[in-house]
Amino acid sequence: MTAMRGSGSIGSDNIRSADEHRSEILIPGRSAEGLDGRTGEAQRTARELAQQAQELLRRMQTEVGRVVVGVDTVVQQLLIALLAGGHVLLEGVPGVAKTTLSKVFARLLGCQYQRVQFTPDLLPSDITGTSIFNRQTNEFELRKGPIFTQVLLADEINRAPAKTQSALLEAMQEYQVTVDGQSIPLPVPFLVIATQNPVEQEGVYRLPEAQLDRFLVRIEMGYPGFEQEVQLLRLHSRPVPEVAALCTPEMILDLQRRLTEVYVADSIYVYIVQLAEASRQHAEISLGASPRAALNLLRCARARAALAGRYFVTHEDVQAVAYPVLSHRLILRPEAEIEGRHTADVIRELLESVPVLESL
Numbered sequence: 001m002t003a004m005r006g007s008g009s010i011g012s013d014n015i016r017s018a019d020e021h022r023s024e025i026l027i028p029g030r031s032a033e034g035l036d037g038r039t040g041e042a043q044r045t046a047r048e049l050a051q052q053a054q055e056l057l058r059r060m061q062t063e064v065g066r067v068v069v070g071v072d073t074v075v076q077q078l079l080i081a082l083l084a085g086g087h088v089l090l091e092g093v094p095g096v097a098k099t100t101l102s103k104v105f106a107r108l109l110g111c112q113y114q115r116v117q118f119t120p121d122l123l124p125s126d127i128t129g130t131s132i133f134n135r136q137t138n139e140f141e142l143r144k145g146p147i148f149t150q151v152l153l154a155d156e157i158n159r160a161p162a163k164t165q166s167a168l169l170e171a172m173q174e175y176q177v178t179v180d181g182q183s184i185p186l187p188v189p190f191l192v193i194a195t196q197n198p199v200e201q202e203g204v205y206r207l208p209e210a211q212l213d214r215f216l217v218r219i220e221m222g223y224p225g226f227e228q229e230v231q232l233l234r235l236h237s238r239p240v241p242e243v244a245a246l247c248t249p250e251m252i253l254d255l256q257r258r259l260t261e262v263y264v265a266d267s268i269y270v271y272i273v274q275l276a277e278a279s280r281q282h283a284e285i286s287l288g289a290s291p292r293a294a295l296n297l298l299r300c301a302r303a304r305a306a307l308a309g310r311y312f313v314t315h316e317d318v319q320a321v322a323y324p325v326l327s328h329r330l331i332l333r334p335e336a337e338i339e340g341r342h343t344a345d346v347i348r349e350l351l352e353s354v355p356v357l358e359s360l
Contacts, residue, residue, distance in 0.1 A: 042261070043311065045258070045261060046261040046262060046263065046311035047311050049255070049258045049259075049261055049262070049306060049311070050262070050305070050306045050308075050309050050310055050311045051309060052255065053079075053083065053255060053303075053306040053307050053309075054306070054307060054308065054309035056079070056246065056247065056255075056307075057075070057076060057079055057307045059246050060075055060079060060105075060108055060246060061075050061076070063104075063108055063243050063246065064101065064104055064105065064108070064243075066235075066240075066241055066243065067100065067104050067235075067240055067241070067243065068097045068100055068101050068104065069224055069228045069229075069231050069232040069235060070224040070225060070228035070229075070231075070232075071097070071101055071221070074090075074101065074219055074221055075101075075105070076304075076307060077217060077219045077324055078105055078193075078219070079303070079307060080217065080300050080303040080304050080307065080321065080324075081191070081216045081217050081300070081303075082109075082189065082191055082252065082256075083252075083255055083256055083259055083303040083306065083307070084216060084256075084259065084296070084299035084300050084302070084303045085189075085216075085256050085299070086215070086216020086217065086296065086299070086300075087172050087191060087192040087193070087194070087214060087215050087216055088191070088192070088193045088194070088215060088216065088217055088218075088219055089194050089196070089207075089212070089215040089217070089218040089219070089328060090102070090193055090194065090195045090196075090219050090221060091195070091196055091197075091198050091218060091219070091220050091221065092195070092197075092198075092220065092221030092222065093197060093198075093199055093223075094197060096221045096222065096223065096224075097221075098195045098221055099115070099153065099155060099195065101221075102115075102151070102153045102193045102195075103115070103153070104243055105151070105193075106150075106151035106153075107243055107244075107245065108243055108244075108245060108246045108247075109150075109151065109245065109246070109247060109249070109252060110245030110246070110247055110248045110249060111149075111150035111151045111189065111191075111249055111252075112149040112150040112151065112187065113149060113150070113151045113152075113153070114146040114147070114149040114151075114152050114153070115146075115152075115153040115155060116146050116147075116152065116153065116154055116155065117155050117156065118154060118155060118156050118157050118158075118159045118160035118164065118165075119159055119160060120159060120160065120161065120203070122160045122164050123164060124163060124164050124166070124167035125145070126145060126164075127145050127146060127147050127164070127167045127168070128145045128147055128167055128171075128177045128178075128179055129142060129143050129144040129145035129147070129148070129177070129179055130142075130143060130145075130179065130180075131143070131179065131180050140180075142179060142180075142182070142184075144184075145177075147167075147168070147171055147177060147186070148177070148184075148186060148187065149187065149190075150187050150188070150189055150190055150191065150249060151191050151193065152190075152191070152192050152193070153193050153194075153195070154168065154192060154193070154194040154195070155195050156195060156196060156197065157194040157195065157196055157207065158196040158197075158204040158205055158206065158207055159203065159204055159205070160205065161205050162205060162208060165205070165207060165208075165211055166211070168192060168194075168211070168214075169210070169211060169214060171186060171190070171192070172192055172214045172215075173214060175188065175190050187249075188249070188253060189249055189252045189253055189256065192215075194215070209287075209331070212328045212329065213290070213292065213293075213329060215328060216296055216299070216300065216325070217296075217300065217321070217324035217325055218324055218327050218328040219324060255306075259299070259302050259303060259306065260302070261311070262302040262305050262306050262310075262311055262312065262313060263311060263312040263313065264298065264301075264302065264312075264313045265312070265313070267315075268298075268301070268313050268314075268315065268318065269298075271315055271318060271354065271356065272294050272297050272298055272301075272318060273294060274354045274355075275289070275294075275297070275318070275322065275350055275351075275354050276288065276289040276290075276291070276293060276294040276297075278350050278353060278354050279326070279330060279346075279350055282346060282349075282350065283333075284332055284333055284335075284336035284341060284346055285330055285331065285332060285333065285336075285346060286331050286332065286333045287329075287330065287331035288330065289326055289329060289330065290329070293325060293326060293329050296325050297318055297321060297322065297325050297326075300321035300324070300325055301313045301317040301318045301320075301321055302317075304317045304320060304321055305317050315356045319351050322347055322350070322351060323344060323347050326343070326347055327343045327344065327347065330343050330346060330347070332346065
């Protein structure tokens with residue numbers, strides 16, 4: 001079994017075709033058709049899943065581009081989180097269309113959408129709901145909060161104190177909410193998109209590590225490029241068109257259930273665990289990747305492969321999702337932060353140091 005060093009690509013948005021990747025994972029003497037030992041029917045259904053996911057990505061990027069310019073990579077990462085059944089922490093300075101993007105994304109999915117503006121005086125019951133006494137029936141009735149939706153935008157989540165932030169923990173992990181001792185399941189699919197401004201430090205409450213770990217990926221939204229901003233001005237110089245739903249919640253649930261049909265070779269499992277172990281042993285990291293982080297790498301790599309139209313995972317899929325999955329989970333040592341080091345630098349070093357197996 002031969003090996004080569006990782007390419008070190010972080011958050012790559014270049015999705016290559018199946019033919020370009022096929023040679024990376026073939027077993028000598030075997031064709032791609034018998035790559036994973038599954039029956040032809042199983043491979044056929046896996047291909048159908050990949051084609052369906054790839055077409056969904058293409059249409060989503062096209063429709064989002066009618067409203068928000070230059071966010072194809074962000075749309076891809078949002079779909080990765082959605083197919084993998086996780087939640088998103090969306091970071092960016094004010095005015096880069098984080099709220100607009102999440103609203104358009106939910107509308108294209110055909111899902112229920114609610115937005116909650118987090119403020120210092122927001123209470124947990126303002127999110128989950130509370131029991132109100134009905135004088136006509138002499139009974140307490142549950143008034144459900146905005147969390148009972150399918151896509152929840154938690155806008156500026158770091159402006160609310162930890163007690164309010166914790167109201168999301170059970171919902172994000174267990175897909176249910178407990179109000180007055182009664183556990184109520186949430187509608188599915190359920191996706192939390194939380195935004196925060198990474199620049200402001202006054203009047204904000206840092207998200208605790210336990211809650212950060214509940215987010216499958218952290219996505220950074222920066223300023224658009226020069227040509228993209230010119231196109232943005234042209235686009236919004238006239239009425240912005242309304243977008244229509246491209247799919248249904250049932251279609252999303254079907255894609256989520258079938259994601260395990262995307263084939264993962266043993267070498268990919270080994271590679272993911274080696275990345276996690278390398279992060280735990282890195283001299284500049286005080287808290288490395290947990291087993292949950294390794295599982296999330298696997299789920300996101302599967303989703304990215306499907307969105308690329310492939311029914312198998314490659315090492316490049318793992319490398320491309322490494323930064324969104326690990327950047328908010330790794331904690332640098334204080335001396336590394338003083339020297340100006342960032343998690344992106346460390347993740348790049350991890351990808352360059354862990355060998356990539358060329359064959360199964």
